[in-house]
Amino acid sequence: MATRLLGVGAAAPAFRLPASEVAAAWGRGGGRGQAGVCAPDEDPLTLGWDAATRALDAAGVDPADIDGLWWGTTRPPFAEGPSHAVLATALGLSPHAGGALHAGSPHAGMEALVGAADAVSAGAARLALVVVSDALRPGLGTTAEARTGAGAAALVLGAEGGTAAFGARVTRSRPFLDRYRGDGETETRDLYDGRLFREEVFLPVVTEVAGALASFDVRSWSLPDPDGRLGAVVAKVVGASGNTASSVYNAIGDTGAAGALLGALSALDAPGLVAIVGTGGGRTTGITIDVETPIPGAAIVGDALGNGVTVSYMDVLRARGQLVPTGETIPMGVPPESAMFVRGAHEILQLLGGRCVDCGTISTPPSIHPTCIACGGPKLEPVSLARNGTVHTYVVNHTMPAPFVAPLPIAVIDLDDGARVMLQVIGDGADVEIGRRVTLVLRRYSYERGVPVYGYKARTVRTPEEVA
Template structure:
């Protein structure tokens, strides 16, 4: 096909973000548990916490991409969300994700799944959407594949997400793209109703599918690789009928393990060093549909100016994209992990070794009631009383300060605050609806947080001599709310600490997962 960069409207990546959970499990932990480790080339993998899934990881990546580009959700008119591990099999997750990041209600939303190629399929569709209608698109790919406990798929399985803002112009132009598909039934698949990914394990067959589709997609590019392994004819011209050739500085290639991408370096026309430059599989594991997007975001963050991105999905098909960047692409990545797990802890976070919720007790909140609070739980929407100017959260009913029913002027809180009070909820102390998740995550912090109404207070201001938080001593406007802690042990939250909000799973009831804000230690 014609290179997008040569068309009337060029398409580019304007900004990128990426996220991986803080938990890690090492190859040694698997060897200790099973006596072997079957994921070649992987040293450790990222593990989602009990309150994380593809939706929450996608939110983390999306907010970072928008923040890097100095944008917000209202700047986006098209959303694509890709994952092979959606938290529900049927249900429009793009409606939730779009609301979480603040997209207009009438923005176009599309979901992509069913294959580890889904991330680049979403990017491909975003290019078409921008070319057809202008505006900005937001592409989000998030995944957390799983296999049976003692197989190579599970040993390699990681978790992570990447997001890209795509526009008609930007610092990273997608100058060419191509796709290739050939029927290879029986390669990596997940049966209907199954939670774990499987495969026939016919190594030669799987490698043939990977090589043919990856090579076929790259051969379809009009811009071919000029790397050391690229084929050339007798006159030195690039092979495959390519019009031009380039030497890629980095190659983001689908990585179901840490070895297979390097086996197809010659088919992709690049060197193994070029693949290693962008590889994230060695430290994060197999990221499924997010594998190539996360590696691409990493390559952009590292300032590489010429990047080849090639995905592969079982079935089998592949996408290849050629990107020319100016070396200064706005990116915000959070891929580091600092919390190692034992194998038993790994199983607990996955929910493999926990019991179900206790019977009786809990405070039932109906889904319609929960829905009415979504503006507060997702976007921290507060209101200022039109009579006295006091802030209410949530903004409903009579003003708590003056008692007037004059209504509220609604606005969003910035998502930072100060811990006013905190306690630890230990095993057996959680309400029944929280018990199953607590069995996976362990003890958690429950806090009262003074959320900033304005731009926040100086994080270095520890308060007065009695330890009272700064926000309560300097006249700075706040609103107090209850919140659960996440991304840290309960002891990491103390009175006076600065925190920031993020969105996580709260609990699941009647088969419907409730999502909402939690707080974590502030990063700045």
């Protein structure tokens, strides 16, 4: 049974780092292009949430109907911990949803895709969600640093429906070290010898896999492009007219485990055979997708990658945790391992409230509201809060201790279902005003002792007039 593709989504981080900034910092001239970098409240989990939310929306699939989440990333936010469960819960998947977390190398993205496709074709899942996301943290001063990026792609797979089918698959293993992290290391090491990698490892293996797919009538190729050049070399060898992954590399740099699928999304907007090759950690896998009509979500991939705020190298180092203040930072008041998070996990990650059966008012979060905030009524029924709303009032906080970064806008928001929340707003507050429309998105609220804590933030929405 062929696995079908129902919808896709993409996400890019908030920051863009010009390569010239990095070159200048290390006393080198030049530096072409840029890289996408996570803001302090973003990571592979939040990028994956963004992309998955868009893919589910494009596919018209209710998250509760997804049978499993297959997630590939080299950087699970918990080195050992509930990464998969947190993402699945925040996406609103059923607690019975299965799937797997693939990590260990940039090849994890292809592993997640193959795992999901196999589960669907085997009948183990009717609907599967694939998330590939990464936010690499390069060694400082390495040549790879300037183009080390971040990004995410998501695909909704199903046993039926959709407008594309998965086809051929090729895989090869060959044990070698390219870019890697040793046990306990936090930063990815660059290649030991670029020429050795290119001539003896990358080109032979990748062209072998791509070449096996070239026997089909491939219209578009997404080929591995770890440095912005090798992809074009492979394309030439297999006779491809171009490499769709190159445009992603140009926009946000090397996106690790997300690269192969993120590079292919734009090609899914037109009929024809799309070939995707991903590599890393000594493994290379290629697949084909036969697109019948444009895949929902593929047309707006470019929009997702196009936005971004140009920042300085210092901003990036601080956001990546590579520039830290001396002394102790103020710890979060509630330890993330404590009972409050056991009680509050679902209401935080799924934005739950309680609607009063007497007066209809929504109180949130439920764990601190045994009665209605308006009438005191004792009967509250659980509801998911609306994800869009309007700023009722706001502040921009300029005075906070480390690890906070000012300015920090905080807004009281009237959600479209009548509930009221107070949340941080993404950005510096310049676009926040009373009456401003916002949408709620998952972000990393804090990160300490190596533990991330996730919750929702408001993102301002531009009106059509403002966009024009």
